[in-house]
Amino acid sequence: MPSGKSDAKVDAKGAKGAKGARKSAVSQPAPRQHDLPGDPNCPHCHGMGFLRQDLPVGHPDFGKIEICVCRQGQVAQQIHTRLFAMSNLDQLSHLTFENFQTRGHVGLRPAQADSLELAHNQARQFAQSLNGWLLIQGGYGCGKTHLAAAIANFAVGMGVPTLFITVPDLLDSLRFAYSDPEATFEERFEEIRTAPLLVMDDFGTHNATEWAQEKLFQIINYRYINRLPLVVTTNLMLEEIEGRIRSRLEDPQLVTRVHMRVPDYRKPTNETGYNEITSLSLLHNLTFATFDLRRGEKLPVEHVTSLEKALQAAQEYAKSPRGWLELTGPYGWGITHLAAAVANFRADLGHLPLFVSVPDLMSHLRATFSPSSAISLDRRFEEVRTTPLLILDDLGTQSMTPWVKEKLYQLFNYRYLAELPTVITTPEFKDEMDARLLSRLQDTRLCKIIAITAPSYRGVSRQAAPARKRARSG
Helix, strand or coil, X not given: CCCCCCCCCCCCCCCCCCCCCCEEECCCCCCCHXXXXXXXXXXXXXXXXXXXXXXXXXCCCCCCEEXXXXXXXXXXXXXXXXXXXXXXXXXXXXXXXXXXXXXXXXXCCHHHHHHHHHHHHHHHHHHHHCCXXXXXXXXXXXXXXXXXXXXXXXXXXXXXXXXXXXHHHHHHHHHHHHHCCCXXXXXXXXXXXXXXXXXXXXXXXXXXXXXXXXXXXXXHHHHHHHCCCEEEEECCCHHHCCHHHHHHHCCCCCEEEEEECCCCCCCCCCCCCCCCCCCHHHXXXXXXXXXXXXXXXXXXXXXXXXXXXXXXXXXXXXXXXXXXXXXXXXXXXXXXXXXXXXXXXXXXXXXXCEEEEHHHHHHHHHHCCCCCCCCCHXXXXXXXXXXXXXXXXXXXXXXXXXXXXXXXXXXXXXXXXXXXXXXXXXXXXXXXXXXXXXXXXXXXCCEEEEECCCCCCXXXXXXXXXXXXXXXXX
């Protein structure tokens, strides 16, 4: 027994314990010896299995009973069994750290494989310590559930009572408890929020009613206050999670966050892993090696020089993207080619950029308003403005409605303040551009502006020009 607690003495008539005892066994008619829930030889409860603290009226714990030490092992095993049954972990017993592919399937880019390996290492470290919280983010089929189940299976193997459950199933379990003859709602809710280890899979796929949000907050807030270990997997961004829950998931002193940036493993192995709105897969042939300096066209020296400077600036930026690179010039001058070459260079290094033309970007944002859209405007916009490297082609060719102006300003202003690497191509800086955009685009402290002065490319190759000369001379 803990310090300060005296032995309880109970007679057959349910008399009170010795005078001055701090705790006493629960007073009730003496059961038959073989029906006692506790150990009949226990010096504390004498077989009753429960103790009640001897406290003054008005104390928060007045009248409450607690399990006697003689039954704690038995109760712990019962809790372990119930939690395991609720978890359905027997169906996930095959998901372990040992059979998790730490570098993913063949065809993953290095940066993608690195994110997978980091997530695996963080999950294994968490399982061995069960210290703090682990938040695993990523798209469908990236391996979040495998790692979460591996943590749960490891903990169960170490004897830790563990509840692994998807959030929709968790909420259903609470709803069913209202009519469950074997457990009250309060008992079920208490089991979930106090589980020694709680693993909440697929957070964000539930029906976000007010009741559901409130119950999830109560569970998470209880574990936050009491620093109980928690694992959460989600395909949501933090900005999409209810504010009170998000504030706790953002606590860096408690929460370790990992983001698995890999495509769905169920898709073919040649999956590129590009964001679905990028058009870079269509521009794979636009590289620095295929960029034409157009020497065969006998352009004036200053025009060739502008092409050489643009190529050099793009190559240097691709090696170490910092700040903004702005490529200007009329159509057919090669600015899209250089922007795509930067993107392809980074992609070959395993750092997938987001390449999209501004008109296409606006179309993708508008498409989120459709009832059939699988993604919200906020999420689509957030993934664009926060992407590590954004390449925007054809700025200035979009229809400048007030909504478009506002979205472009929000996008540029965020990346400007955060100084996120960005490549922009535009035919020219037009006076009708939003003044707020121009002020950021023309800030030379962050932006490097490269203008190509050569005339529009006419398709004259280095090999074709001499051939035509011979034809004329003949």
